[in-house]
Amino acid sequence: MILKPNLLFFVFAIVVSLSSCNKTDLPTEYATSETTPQIFPDYDGVTIPLNIAPLNFMIEEPGDNYIVQVSSTKGNPILIESSSSSIQINQKKWKKLVQNNKGETMLIEVFVLQNDTWSRFSAIEQFIANESIDSYLTYRLINSGYILWNEMGIYQRDLESFKESPIVKNTSIDKGCVNCHIACNNDPEKSLFHVRAAYSGTLMLKDGKLEKLDTKTDFTMSSAVYPSWHPDGRFIAFSVNKINQQFYSLKGKSIEVSDKYSDLIVYDSETKIVTTSPKVSTNNRENLPEWSADGKSIYYISAPPASDETDRILARYSLVNIPYDVEENKWGEVDTLISAYEVQKSITFPRISPDGNFLVFNMTDYGYFTIHHKISDLYIMDLKTKKYRIASELNSNETESYHSWSSNGRWLIFSSRRIDGIHTRTFIAHIAEDGTCGKPFVVPQKDPDFYRNCLLNFNRPELLTGKLKVSPQTIRNAIYKDPEKVKFDTMVHVNALSGATKMGHH
Numbered sequence: 001m002i003l004k005p006n007l008l009f010f011v012f013a014i015v016v017s018l019s020s021c022n023k024t025d026l027p028t029e030y031a032t033s034e035t036t037p038q039i040f041p042d043y044d045g046v047t048i049p050l051n052i053a054p055l056n057f058m059i060e061e062p063g064d065n066y067i068v069q070v071s072s073t074k075g076n077p078i079l080i081e082s083s084s085s086s087i088q089i090n091q092k093k094w095k096k097l098v099q100n101n102k103g104e105t106m107l108i109e110v111f112v113l114q115n116d117t118w119s120r121f122s123a124i125e126q127f128i129a130n131e132s133i134d135s136y137l138t139y140r141l142i143n144s145g146y147i148l149w150n151e152m153g154i155y156q157r158d159l160e161s162f163k164e165s166p167i168v169k170n171t172s173i174d175k176g177c178v179n180c181h182i183a184c185n186n187d188p189e190k191s192l193f194h195v196r197a198a199y200s201g202t203l204m205l206k207d208g209k210l211e212k213l214d215t216k217t218d219f220t221m222s223s224a225v226y227p228s229w230h231p232d233g234r235f236i237a238f239s240v241n242k243i244n245q246q247f248y249s250l251k252g253k254s255i256e257v258s259d260k261y262s263d264l265i266v267y268d269s270e271t272k273i274v275t276t277s278p279k280v281s282t283n284n285r286e287n288l289p290e291w292s293a294d295g296k297s298i299y300y301i302s303a304p305p306a307s308d309e310t311d312r313i314l315a316r317y318s319l320v321n322i323p324y325d326v327e328e329n330k331w332g333e334v335d336t337l338i339s340a341y342e343v344q345k346s347i348t349f350p351r352i353s354p355d356g357n358f359l360v361f362n363m364t365d366y367g368y369f370t371i372h373h374k375i376s377d378l379y380i381m382d383l384k385t386k387k388y389r390i391a392s393e394l395n396s397n398e399t400e401s402y403h404s405w406s407s408n409g410r411w412l413i414f415s416s417r418r419i420d421g422i423h424t425r426t427f428i429a430h431i432a433e434d435g436t437c438g439k440p441f442v443v444p445q446k447d448p449d450f451y452r453n454c455l456l457n458f459n460r461p462e463l464l465t466g467k468l469k470v471s472p473q474t475i476r477n478a479i480y481k482d483p484e485k486v487k488f489d490t491m492v493h494v495n496a497l498s499g500a501t502k503m504g505h506h
Contacts, residue, residue: 024079026069027111030118037061037110037121041419041451044124047430047438048106049133049411050099051160054089055126055441056448061085061119063112070094070108072101072128086448091161103130127438129430131410134186134463135160137426137443138167140179141456144422150175154193156468162446167468172476174198181462184229185354186407188468192227192236201483205470206233206269214483217274219494221261224274228289228298235326236267237289237298244312257369258313260306262287263497264298266324267486275489277331278496279322285315287368288349293356297323297332301347301368303340314366316340319347329491337386349402352383353409358435359383360391360403360412371401371415371424371459378403378414380435393437394429404462413461414440424457 036044038060048055059066068087071077078093098106108124137159142152153169170178176198184190192204201212202224215224215238224238241262245255264280264287267273280286285303292299299321306312318340323332338347348368350361359381362370370376377395381388394400396418403414412431415424419442430438442451443458 024067024081026067026079027113027118027120030111030120033119033121035122036124037112039110039124040448041442041444043108043126043441045126045439046441047127047129048098048441049129049131049159049428049430050102051095051132051135052098052428053159053161053444054091054094055444056086056088056446058448059085059087059110059112061110061112061121063114065113067111067113068108069111070097070106072097072106073104074100088446088448095160098128101128104128129410131408131430133159133411133428134406134408134465136188136464136467137413137461138181138183138464138468139426139461140181140459142459144455144457152178154178154181156464157443158467159443162444166472167470168193168472168475168479172472173479176200176479179460180225180227181460182227182229183462183464184233185231186463186465187233188464188466190229190233191464191468194224195479199479201479203475203478204269205468210470210474210478212478212481212483213272214485215267215274217486217488219488219492219497220265220274220276221263224265224267225262226288228291230291230326231293231295232326234269236269237291238265238267239263239287239289239300240265241287255372256313256367257372258306258315258367259285259287259303260312261285264289264300266326272484272486273489274486275329275492276497277492279331279334281497285317287317290350290352292321293352293354295326297321299337299350299352299359301350302334303346303368315368316344316346316366317348317368319350319361329489337381338388351404353405353431354407355409357383357409358431359388360405362401362403363390371399373401374399374417374421376400380437382435391437394427394440399424402460406463407465411463412437413463415458415461416440419451423451423455424459425451426458426461 039057043055066082068080069077075097106126110121112119137157140154154167157164177196181193194202220240222240225241226239228237242260244258262285265274265276283305288301290299301317302320303315303317319338320336322334345363346366348362352359362376363379364370364373364376378391378400380391398417398421401415412429416427426443427440429440
């Protein structure tokens with residue numbers, strides 16, 4: 001059909017009219033503010049990965065209408081007009097703008113209309129890094145203060161979008177506890193987590209195969225607890241622990257987690273044999289192992305034996321290291337890197353960068369389970385010089401706790417309660433090659449007001465290089481199975497052990 005000239009003009013006029021109605025223009029007349037606008041979450045001055053989802057935010061300035069321009073050196077700016085203070089950025093436009101401006105600064109300009117007058121605030125700056133972050137984040141979602149503890153799950157989130165999906169929900173396994181999920185070198189195809197209470201065991205995914213293990217032996221005090229994968233993906237260091245929990249009704253103090261006893265073991269996933277040594281299974285409390293980047297030694301924390309309940313809770317842990325040759329099954333001598341006695345503090349959660357250059361840890365007044373310690377801060381050690389410093393760029397006046405590295409070593413994620421002092425959220429920070437830390441920012445959500453409404457804690461965050469593709473149904477069915485029992489190393493002289501022997505030997 002051929003349109004008549006007057007009809008063609010009419011259609012063109014409608015298109016132009018609709019286009020002009022949808023077009024957002026920046027105000028030409030406005031008052032200028034020398035301050036940046038208050039926004040939530042705080043995304044001003046942060047360094048962001050190349051592949052992160054849009055950093056949506058709330059404008060905390062009163063107004064009747066809002067216009068936001070997101071721009072950088074290359075490409076068209078993104079314009080958003082909203083009668084609401086909730087600003088959601090188009091994902092496709094954001095992705096294109098960020099990836100076209102690697103290493104550049106991005107500006108976010110906010111205009112606020114109030115009483116028929118526009119105000120323009122100073123631009124919010126965000127620095128676009130040269131590196132991406134691992135595309136997936138895993139975490140356990142759990143209620144605060146052990147309320148409704150029987151409703152929890154391990155989830156994975158696509159950091160390049162806002163898609164979240166469950167890995168396992170404990171409502172499908174008679175409300176057993178699921179915990180300590182961790183991957184080898186951030187690889188989703190080599191990962192594990194524990195199941196406690198109903199259907200107890202350690203579920204391990206390796207080489208596309210799911211298996212369920214019973215890691216308790218006659219010569220270890222408990223099943224395997226806190227894990228660390230050897231870089232080769234074959235061996236896993238664990239602690240074994242007799243854990244106590246103390247609940248309080250005091251303001252600002254709800255629970256303490258402490259160890260009566262703890263030791264270290266190493267599990268060979270090919271032979272399914274657990275081994276240890278009198279050097280890491282002593283009367284001292286050895287805990288939280290972490291393999292060195294080259295796999296030739298294990299970092300861990302160690303505290304003296306507990307003489308009573310008070311001593312158990314108020315223990316201070318030193319940071320130590322021991323060489324270990326996995327092929328020869330030979331242990332070296334224990335070396336103390338930071339003495340708790342000398343610093344009068346307790347060290348916990350040692351985590352090493354993939355390049356082996358840095359070790360990040362928490363330091364607190366006492367204990368090792370710092371998620372409930374407001375005074376817990378992050379520190380960073382240069383492993384070449386063994387010098388360390390408080391990572392003041394990362395810390396806040398609230399709790400900083402569990403942390404882990406990206407596979408390229410340029411990003412650190414960690415748990416913090418800095419938003420409201422109650423709920424644990426996951427923050428991301430850029431770590432430069434020299435160990436300099438960028439300003440951290442909370443993981444972005446589609447709804448920028450999400451963290452004011454979510455009552456769940458994001459527990460034990462870990463990064464994955466891709467999505468874990470095993471379905472929750474397959475994982476649930478594997479949990480239902482009876483576990484395969486591991487064996488204890490017959491070459492270990494059990495009479496020389498203390499902590500790792502049967503509990504009657506303590």
